[in-house]
Amino acid sequence: MTQIPLPRPYQDTAAYWEAAKAHRFIIQKCRDCGAHQHYPRGVCSHCLSSALDWVDASGDATVYSFSVNYRAPHPGFKDQTPFVLAIVELAEGPRMMTNIVDCDPETVTIGMPVTVAFDDVTEDVTLPKFRPKA
Amino acid sequence: MEPGQLYRKAAIVGVAESDLGRVPGKSKFQLSAEASKAALDEAGLTKDDVDGVFTTIITEGGQFSSMMMAEYMGIRPRYTDSTSIGGSSFVAYVEHAAMAIATGLCEVALICHGSTNISDRGGRAGPVSGAATVFGPAQFEEPYGVSTVGSYALAAQRHMHEYGTTSAQLAEIAVATRKWASMNPKALMRDPITIDDVLNSRMIASPLHLLDCCLVTDAGGAVVLTSMERAKDLKKRPVAVLGTGEAHTHRMISQMPDLTETAAKISGKLAFERAGVSHGDIDVAEIYDSFTITVLLTLESLGFCKKGEGGAFVSGQRTAPGGDFPMNTQGGALSYTHPGMFGIFTVIEAVRQLRGECGPRQVEGAELALANGTGGVLSSTGTIILGRE
Numbered sequence: 001m002t003q004i005p006l007p008r009p010y011q012d013t014a015a016y017w018e019a020a021k022a023h024r025f026i027i028q029k030c031r032d033c034g035a036h037q038h039y040p041r042g043v044c045s046h047c048l049s050s051a052l053d054w055v056d057a058s059g060d061a062t063v064y065s066f067s068v069n070y071r072a073p074h075p076g077f078k079d080q081t082p083f084v085l086a087i088v089e090l091a092e093g094p095r096m097m098t099n100i101v102d103c104d105p106e107t108v109t110i111g112m113p114v115t116v117a118f119d120d121v122t123e124d125v126t127l128p129k130f131r132p133k134a
Numbered sequence: 135m136e137p138g139q140l141y142r143k144a145a146i147v148g149v150a151e152s153d154l155g156r157v158p159g160k161s162k163f164q165l166s167a168e169a170s171k172a173a174l175d176e177a178g179l180t181k182d183d184v185d186g187v188f189t190t191i192i193t194e195g196g197q198f199s200s201m202m203m204a205e206y207m208g209i210r211p212r213y214t215d216s217t218s219i220g221g222s223s224f225v226a227y228v229e230h231a232a233m234a235i236a237t238g239l240c241e242v243a244l245i246c247h248g249s250t251n252i253s254d255r256g257g258r259a260g261p262v263s264g265a266a267t268v269f270g271p272a273q274f275e276e277p278y279g280v281s282t283v284g285s286y287a288l289a290a291q292r293h294m295h296e297y298g299t300t301s302a303q304l305a306e307i308a309v310a311t312r313k314w315a316s317m318n319p320k321a322l323m324r325d326p327i328t329i330d331d332v333l334n335s336r337m338i339a340s341p342l343h344l345l346d347c348c349l350v351t352d353a354g355g356a357v358v359l360t361s362m363e364r365a366k367d368l369k370k371r372p373v374a375v376l377g378t379g380e381a382h383t384h385r386m387i388s389q390m391p392d393l394t395e396t397a398a399k400i401s402g403k404l405a406f407e408r409a410g411v412s413h414g415d416i417d418v419a420e421i422y423d424s425f426t427i428t429v430l431l432t433l434e435s436l437g438f439c440k441k442g443e444g445g446a447f448v449s450g451q452r453t454a455p456g457g458d459f460p461m462n463t464q465g466g467a468l469s470y471t472h473p474g475m476f477g478i479f480t481v482i483e484a485v486r487q488l489r490g491e492c493g494p495r496q497v498e499g500a501e502l503a504l505a506n507g508t509g510g511v512l513s514s515t516g517t518i519i520l521g522r523e
Contacts (some may be wrong), residue, residue: 005268006267006277008273039271067342073280073281074279080279086288127278
């Protein structure tokens with residue numbers, strides 16, 4: 001089975017992926033302007049401060065948009081189709097790309113409340129995904 | 135100096151395509167160079183006249199694109215530009231070239247593009263990368279199965295949610311564009327289609343069906359500009375660059391500020407202001423149609439209709455031959471050709487329409503044309519307004 005493309009952690013992102021592996025979902029918060037951001041960067045994209053803290057995110061989000069994908073964009077996704085590609089809006093504000101899992105793809109709607117669900121795709125890599133909030 | 139003062143000083147004097155479709159025997163470099171030769175020939179210029187080169191190749195072998203293509207053609211420019219903002223790059227180059235010519239930084243600008251997208255990739259509209267691991271911010275999208283069509287589908291779904299836009303309204307665009315293609319011998323897909331054909335075609339990424347998606351082809355294209363003064367001595371009737379704009383708002387679809395509005399809101403406003411014309415003055419529009427939703431969002435963002443009203447605007451085959459908004463008159467990326475970055479072909483067709491060279495698909499009396507390129511995943515736009523001299 002072909003592996004899906006996996007993240008190669010780097011300076012900006014290593015802490016995020018380490019936390020995900022431990023089933024913690026963290027995002028960045030700027031000490032200077034107070035804004036949250038995702039994806040992780042070396043500076044705050046709101047004010048360019050380098051004073052960023054990692055904070056635990058609530059894991060709560062709503063679906064901002066989604067698409068049921070019937071074609072695998074990479075051989076690694078062949079056994080996952082159809083899968084739900086989505087952008088969710090985190091309770092803290094930032095949006096992120098993810099998959100909506102643990103539900104019938106046809107039942108996903110915009111505005112649906114979802115919560116983080118960790119997918120251990122390999123021994124080393126865990127992807128934060130989202131499932132409908134119970 | 136106001137930017138507006140720099141317009142009407144540069145003209146497009148040559149445009150050409152290479153062989154289009156499936157061209158297995160030719161490299162993307164050759165397609166780019168052959169289109170360049172044809173565009174220069176048309177103008178009555180040679181490669182030795184060229185002192186500005188504008189190109190980008192985003193696929194393998196394209197690093198340092200303007201150096202690489204200039205070397206390939208034996209050109210040593212004194213003005214160079216490899217701006218890489220996706221398919222809109224080639225429309226943005228018209229702005230860059232017009233400014234460089236107006237300020238005397240170069241005199242003859244060559245914009246060129248070549249791609250062997252179908253021969254290289256076997257036609258899949260495929261992955262952003264085939265890499266086993268993903269470096270950079272893309273690692274927050276690719277592991278989730280993002281693709282180009284998936285990204286545009288997210289925008290389409292959101293637009294439907296906010297404004298009630300329907301798949302049938304998106305299909306209107308594909309159907310109208312195919313009608314134009316049927317009048318262009320160079321178009322790859324020329325058989326008529328119906329709205330039902332689009333709706334019944336395979337779902338690729340909801341809500342986008344196969345026939346909502348552009349083709350994947352090999353193709354090259356080129357555009358040559360020079361000063362209005364020099365243009366008057368060349369072979370073709372000059373087409374003036376009247377106004378331009380460019381903008382980008384994000385790189386990755388998850389970072390798009392508003393999935394229902396593109397950077398054309400900025401680039402279009404700039405182009406109209408600088409050209410000093412209004413929407414009703416435009417006789418023909420060439421709008422990059424990577425997907426049907428791209429067109430709908432672009433028409434709204436450019437201000438041809440209000441936000442949310444794009445579906446109604448394109449209904450009733452308004453953009454088809456005989457409709458009151460002639461658009462994508464060569465058959466667009468949906469039906470004519472699409473080599474991965476289509477922007478240059480919007481410019482080529484706009485110029486041909488203004489010269490009156492389009493035969494059965496000619497828009498009668500076209501004096502003002504707008505071309506808009508979109509690049510990345512609804513990330514960047516270049517808008518130009520051209521006029522017959």
